[in-house]
Amino acid sequence: MDKNEMEQLIAKYLNKELTDAEASDLKHWLEKDKVNRQVFENIVGQWHLSQEEVAASKVRVLQRIQTNQQVPTSTKTLPARSWFSSYGYRVAAVLLLGLGLALVGLLKSEWWRANDVATAVYVEKEAVLGQKLSFQLPDGSIVKLNAGSKLKYPSAFKGKNRDVQLTGEAFFDVARDEDHPFRIASNGVMVQVLGTSFNVRSYPDEQDVAVAVKTGKVAVSGIETKNRVTLEPAQMATYSLADQSINKKTIEANDPSVFGWVDKHLVFRDENFDVVLTQLSRWYGVEFKVEQKKNMGKRFTANFKNPSLVKVMESVSFVYGFNYKINGNRVTIY
Structure with a gap:
């Protein structure tokens, strides 16, 4: 596997987009050489850092390398094996960290540019207990939040997807845009649509996430798993947080126990x-x-x-x- 292929696989891993075949290739690469795993772990470990923090960490790495390259003042000669395990190994470890940080900077900058994350300004709407809230998203989609729920979304959708984050329960009437799928992340579940109306229930104190479709078509999948179902009107998927399984069933059209709170x-x-x-x-x-x-x-x-x-x-x-x-x-x- 060449450097570009490795970078692409790690980028997909970080964004949870690996296919089964790619996951197998990445696993094989990690097992092939312990240096590969060190680089990988450095990258994953630093992924949460901001661009500024990555840059600062790279400066510290260079300073550590320069410090380690100073000639030892002791006149005592160390055996070759001892020298490698003390001085040489430290330099190698620092270089690996530097490589990891450099790659993190590259991957993050490319990913941020592709998804317009670097310049995104996020809005959070909350319906407190005893309140329900209706509002319009930047793309024209309508959201109704049930009590005790929050929705976080960018002030403008600029990436290839229209991504929002939900806590609690909401009804969505999504403006159709086939080139920019609408995606809702909530409690380990990803809901993806092009344009439709549906309900998502995902309260933190409940053991299941439920998605029910009123019109159109919705795909429901586990973010960490490959489990996936497609829903049409009068169908519901229930995702179990305990075992990450998804069950699909037919419900009444406009089932009041699911959609009634909206009215x-x-x-x-x-x-x-x-x-x-x-x-x-x-x-x-x-x-x-x-x-x-x-x-x-x-x-x-x-x-x-x-x-x-x-x-x-x-x-x-x-x-x-x-x-x-x-x-x-x-x-x-x-």
Whole structure:
């Protein structure tokens, strides 16, 4: 493998774009020579640095090389093997670090230019607990954020992809652009589309990431794995964070339990008590204090249209047989 091929493979590795065949080639190259692995580890270890930090590190490397090249003041002659293991090995290690840093600078600068990362200004929108937020992205796509969710995106899409990062739940109505796929990264899952409407649910305290399509077509894959499914309208993919598997199923068209929140429908479908309280906490921005649990084995199903907290609590308390008290943003169950 020549130098250019090696650089391309490492660049793809850093950007998580290796194919199975390329991953095998990279593994073979790493196992071929320990020097290869040292260079690779230096590059990967420095990848998180900024361009300025890489440049500063390269200066420090050169200074260390110059320091090591000074003639030893001791008149004692070292055996050849001892000299290599002490002085020569140190210089070699520093040179390897320098090579790694130089390659990092090259790869990062090329990758940054290709994706316009260096000049990108990012915007972050957040819907706090008890709030929902609608806004338009620079490409004309419409996003609706559910409570307790964040979306990070560039102020202008300039690269080959339109990349955003999601925490929580959002509904996307993506403006079609076949030359620039729209990609959402969220909790180890990558969702890619050209133009469609769909829902992504990916809260940090939940064990699964769910993607459901309303119109168009969506590809869902694990960022660290090769698992991938394609979804069409009325289909949902659930990605398990535990084993990184993806399950695909058919749902109702415009399923209210999936898409209902966009139109202010609070929907529960055979949910347990803890899930009900979690969803109510996000929806209304309240904190629950449970002093006594009753009938916890029951499941709760309901569909409310833009309800007040009192209206929902009346239904939930009837099913589970408890009393409650609302005091500001605190709900006590007893």
